[in-house]
Amino acid sequence: MVSDVWEHEWLQGLLCELIEDAHRRGDAGQFPVLAERVATAVNRSLGFDPAGLEDAARTGAEILGRDSYLPLGRLVEPAQVAAIQAYLADRPARAPFLPDKPFFAQDSIPDDVNFLDFDRADVITCPHVLDILNHPRVLSLVSAQLGGLPTLHCAIIRRSYAGRAVARENQLFHSDPWHCLRFVKLFIYLSDVDDAAGPHVYVRGSHDAEDLQARIQARVAAHPADAGRFDILLTSERKPDSVVADFFDAKDIVAMPGPAGTAFIGNTRALHKGRLPDRGDRLALIGLYGLLPGLRPALRGRPLSGADYAAHHRETYGEGLFSNHLSYINRMLTRWE
Ligand SMILES: O=C(O)CCC(=O)C(=O)O
Ligand SMILES: [Fe+2]
Numbered sequence: 001m002v003s004d005v006w007e008h009e010w011l012q013g014l015l016c017e018l019i020e021d022a023h024r025r026g027d028a029g030q031f032p033v034l035a036e037r038v039a040t041a042v043n044r045s046l047g048f049d050p051a052g053l054e055d056a057a058r059t060g061a062e063i064l065g066r067d068s069y070l071p072l073g074r075l076v077e078p079a080q081v082a083a084i085q086a087y088l089a090d091r092p093a094r095a096p097f098l099p100d101k102p103f104f105a106q107d108s109i110p111d112d113v114n115f116l117d118f119d120r121a122d123v124i125t126c127p128h129v130l131d132i133l134n135h136p137r138v139l140s141l142v143s144a145q146l147g148g149l150p151t152l153h154c155a156i157i158r159r160s161y162a163g164r165a166v167a168r169e170n171q172l173f174h175s176d177p178w179h180c181l182r183f184v185k186l187f188i189y190l191s192d193v194d195d196a197a198g199p200h201v202y203v204r205g206s207h208d209a210e211d212l213q214a215r216i217q218a219r220v221a222a223h224p225a226d227a228g229r230f231d232i233l234l235t236s237e238r239k240p241d242s243v244v245a246d247f248f249d250a251k252d253i254v255a256m257p258g259p260a261g262t263a264f265i266g267n268t269r270a271l272h273k274g275r276l277p278d279r280g281d282r283l284a285l286i287g288l289y290g291l292l293p294g295l296r297p298a299l300r301g302r303p304l305s306g307a308d309y310a311a312h313h314r315e316t317y318g319e320g321l322f323s324n325h326l327s328y329i330n331r332m333l334t335r336w337e
Helices: 002-006 009-025 031-046 055-067 078-088 120-125 129-133 136-146 209-222 241-247 306-317 323-329
Strands: 069-074 115-118 151-160 183-189 200-203 253-256 262-266 272-274 282-290 302-305
Touching (some): 031 323, 055 069, 055 136, 078 282, 115 120, 120 129, 120 151, 129 282, 129 306, 136 183, 136 282, 151 323, 302 306
Antiparallel strands (some): 069 262, 151 282, 183 262, 200 253, 200 272
8 A cells, every 4th residue: 555655754754855855956857757656656556547537627637737726616615614713713823934833812913923823633623624625526626636646735724814014924925835746735715805805816827937937038038137137036935026016917916815615726836825914814724735645744633533534525425536545635634543
């Protein structure tokens, strides 16, 4: 079984180093070949055939490959959203970018903390969350995009607060680090998000760094006065709004508002941000799916085994393409024996 292979820590460590090295050098050139081999090995070992995926999943993956994001419409029912909100309402949450990630109570959050992430144990025990992350439509699309059976690496529920003075961290344009050889994220709003309430913003089609570099070079060749002005789009972790707005067409800088329950899948190698909310706090669930095992320790906090979760999933969604593979997909988030 592939899951046994991944338990060899040296193998995980080797792959993590490879990915981190390539990230430092800004060179992911060998990733496509390696990713293809890993996908083939995972699928073969687990008896998963991507050819069985429905056409809609393949079409979705094509859109993702072109646009960097794929809207899914409303994925979560209002009653489920209400149950999630109620479960989290009074729980303390962490400031992920402060040293030691301190917890704050919901009624005593400092003004310079723009968003908090709920404790990971609270996230995976929260009603409906595992089911949303394992929605068959989501798993089909993610499998088509990754070319193989995914591993759910982690899930975050983030509350972003309105009325803060300046945008911080992920509220500024960035491209996510290489979480894995291939990865995508699922985003679901758990509060109503209009233009003023901090929608996600994507720069359409900006996920390919080589292509972006070529576009920057072409621009500089045509306008020599621009030399150096746009390098920051590739070199700096956070990219100023003004540079993004100068370089890209306004029609390709796309905000994605939507009522609570709205979901989309994003290739977060593209430039993106969660806009600072002006009015109305924003609650969102974010799931990270990759091909390799997580590059961080497994949670295994859920009081459910992978097999129990698979049985629960069958009750919720019926027998399906992923029935045999749910304990593999969820092995970082459930207890697996
Ligand atoms: O806080 C946000 O909405 C931004 C999230 C983000 O950048 C990410 O999950 O990659
Ligand atoms: Fe991000």
